[in-house]
Amino acid sequence: MAVLAGDGIGPEVVAEALKVVRAAGVELDTVDYDLGGARYLRTGEVLPDAVLDELRGFDAILLGAVGTPDVPPGVLERGLLLALRFALDLYVNLRPFESPDAGIDLVVIRENTEGAYAGEGGFLRKGTAQEIATQGSVNTRMGVERCVRFAFELAQQRPRKHLTLVHKTNVLTFAGDLWQRTFDDVGAEHPDVATGYDHVDAACIHLVERPERYDVVVTDNLFGDILTDLAGAIAGGIGLAASANLNPARTGPSLFEPVHGSAPDIVGTGRANPLAAIRSAAMMLDFLGEAGAAARMTKAVASATALTGTTTELGDAVAERL
Numbered sequence: 001m002a003v004l005a006g007d008g009i010g011p012e013v014v015a016e017a018l019k020v021v022r023a024a025g026v027e028l029d030t031v032d033y034d035l036g037g038a039r040y041l042r043t044g045e046v047l048p049d050a051v052l053d054e055l056r057g058f059d060a061i062l063l064g065a066v067g068t069p070d071v072p073p074g075v076l077e078r079g080l081l082l083a084l085r086f087a088l089d090l091y092v093n094l095r096p097f098e099s100p101d102a103g104i105d106l107v108v109i110r111e112n113t114e115g116a117y118a119g120e121g122g123f124l125r126k127g128t129a130q131e132i133a134t135q136g137s138v139n140t141r142m143g144v145e146r147c148v149r150f151a152f153e154l155a156q157q158r159p160r161k162h163l164t165l166v167h168k169t170n171v172l173t174f175a176g177d178l179w180q181r182t183f184d185d186v187g188a189e190h191p192d193v194a195t196g197y198d199h200v201d202a203a204c205i206h207l208v209e210r211p212e213r214y215d216v217v218v219t220d221n222l223f224g225d226i227l228t229d230l231a232g233a234i235a236g237g238i239g240l241a242a243s244a245n246l247n248p249a250r251t252g253p254s255l256f257e258p259v260h261g262s263a264p265d266i267v268g269t270g271r272a273n274p275l276a277a278i279r280s281a282a283m284m285l286d287f288l289g290e291a292g293a294a295a296r297m298t299k300a301v302a303s304a305t306a307l308t309g310t311t312t313e314l315g316d317a318v319a320e321r322l
Helices: 010-023 037-043 049-055 075-087 141-157 175-187 200-209 221-234 275-287 291-304 311-321
Strands: 002-006 060-065 092-099 104-111 121-124 132-135 162-167 194-199 216-219 242-246 254-258
Touching (some): 010 275, 092 221, 141 216, 162 175, 162 221, 175 194, 194 200, 254 275, 275 291
Parallel strands (some): 002 060
Antiparallel strands (some): 121 132
């Protein structure tokens, strides 16, 4: 597997994740890659073609976090994170959230390679009083269907067997119509899965007030980005939020990462929560076929969420539970 520890607290949390993987008894051949803000500031490179070609040959990629205050917004987001999603066809973003005390046990499936993040748009008369900026949302039947189909198949495996589509069909009448029709068509093939629909603004309210109503949620790229940060906040904090960027067809490696960012203000203080990175590594093992080790890691993380301590101490605590 490739390790992209990245910037800020990325190397700190990745070190703990790998420690716990080894404690779970899984041997990994790892190769470290220097990608992120530090490399960009040093060399001007974000993701060289030669490095991307190497990454295609791995079974999986574990990412810590990227970004430094000195790098302009969008450089790493588009040039590294989105570039990897597009180039490796990581079309499913899977984010689980559990908090038994709050009644939360849900998974969000976010379409990961289209929508508003596809990069369609541009400027006209930039820098003038007549400036125009457009940003399109790209939605294809193929892209929507493969994401929706993955969500139905996941819902079918869960006890509640319920899937909710979240969009804004009353205003985004073109993209929303494509999503709704695709959802209905695939749903007809899965009669044992109960379905529902919420506008994205209503879903934000329901997540806060009645999160127990959700089992599996499927949504587009932009709405999924927003909803999953909200879900992370209500399920114990962003320090617990793990994610998988999946290529279910397995034509290349999938990428696993915590979603908390590089947090430059706490680098080296021991205050970075490693549990999201550990949980992301567990998701990686599960995807690679190490289901037993992944389940034990996930259980160990759940038993450690109430603990306090430094980054290393929390990593040690999870490893000891294994």
